[in-house]
Amino acid sequence: MRPVGIGIIGCGNISAAYLKAARGFPVLDIRAVADQRREAAEMRGAEFGIPARSVEDLLADPAIEIVLNLTIPAAHVEVGLRILAAGKHAYGEKPLGIDYRDATRLTAEADRRGLRLGSAPDTFLGGAHQAARRFVDEGHLGQMVGGTAFMMGPGHERWHPDPDFYYKPGGGPMLDMGPYYITDLVNLLGPVSRVVGLSPEPRRERTITSEPRRGQLIQVEVPTHVAGALQFASGAVVTMVMSFDVAGHKHLPLEVYGTEGSLTVPDPNHFGGAPLFLRKGGEWEEVAVTEPFADGNYRSIGLADMASAIRRNRPHRASGALALHVLEVMEAFARSAETGAAITIETRPERPAPLSADPSLTGILEETI
Incomplete structure (x- = not known):
């Protein structure tokens, strides 16, 4: 399978975990890292042997198909919209945004442009x-x-x-x-x-x-x-x-x-x-655990699954629809506490398919373990 070019925006604490885990997924080709603080990108890039570039240069690179958004939660929506506007698929750290209505801009824009939107957490794939x-x-x-x-x-x-x-x-x-x-x-x-x-x-x-x-x-x-x-x-x-x-x-x-x-x-x-x-x-x-990805920190498996899904033209599991639903649920706790009322949830995403249910993923699993 032809690897998918990946760029990373945000070089804080969590970026190291993603970069370490990504080494185990050949479908992921990390091509560049960027951060508003140039020194942070250069430090992380030097650590992992990956070029550090400006955000603008990264978004303009035609070899990058997915941009991994590891900025702080308050910036997830705006940075995600920039990624989609550049014609790239977007995958971000959790939560999808800090406001449900604002985050719907991301899902709507991805749908409008025919691009993929994904979001952590991906631990449920462990x-x-x-x-x-x-x-x-x-x-x-x-x-x-x-x-x-x-x-x-x-x-x-x-x-x-x-x-x-x-x-x-x-x-x-x-x-x-x-x-x-x-x-x-x-x-x-x-x-x-x-x-x-x-x-x-x-x-x-x-x-x-x-x-x-x-x-x-x-x-x-x-x-x-x-x-x-x-x-x-x-x-x-x-x-x-x-x-x-x-x-x-x-x-x-x-x-x-x-x-x-x-x-x-x-x-x-x-x-x-x-x-x-x-x-x-x-x-x-x-319960016997016979499934893979149970013996380490595989943070980036959701990104790898999305990259595989792009190549194989199938749904990805850590989807924007799932992340939007989770954000709506979390926000509902605060709304309920403020109003004293039960909050009805509007979104109804499909339950993510188990890894074992998709034969097309078998090869990816064998390639990446």
Whole structure:
């Protein structure tokens, strides 16, 4: 398969993970990196042996077919629109945008131009999550009833060198970590139909405890503890809590329940681990993970799947439609908390196809492992 030329805009922390993982996918040909801060692009380019260019030059290069948008969340829509206007397919980090209505500009523009739009997270394509998907699809849980999703910790100022944006519009635990959990739940259960949310008043200041800014204060502008429930179009109801205000907890990250059994799903922020299944009246047992991409950090598999989809003329899995749905769901928590009402979700994306369901991907998997 002819490799797809890739350019990257945004050379911050996450770019290193993408560049490392991309080396394992021959369908991806990383041709250039760019950043508004030229020195950041040059540093990352030197690290990985990739040319650093200006954003304008990168967008003008006819050899680049997909541009990977790794800018901060507040810039995702505007940079994405620039990519599409340049005639390139766009794939971005999560979330798709920080405002649902604004993000619809991206999906509309991609459709208008006949271009692909994709978005992280792609961890749901990891071996553990595909194994859980297979187990659900095989009917072992019976009729799906509900689930739980918990991500609770003290906040990212403990470890991130420059954590301010986590507490500005576009940040907070829901928009930062919610995409992993909600995307994986849609992978398992299908689209969400309704959301109810609550959120207490956040602390207005937080103290950075990481280096090099230890002791500095961050002004908080977003909810930092969000709780509520998702009702899926299938009828299943999932309780969800996302928090940067909790010292610790003993809940598992993700569980789904059916009439015939319960399934624990490994952390949706990672690719590996093993699901556990409890049959009604039985004992917990480990679900065998025979699917690939369960033994490392494969951040960029969604990009590789989109590149493969372009070459093979098939749908890609980490789609703009899926990301827009997840953004609408996340935004609904805040709207529900403000209004006291349940929020009906308008979007209804198709459930992403499992990796095993597409024979055309088999060759790509064999080529990339």
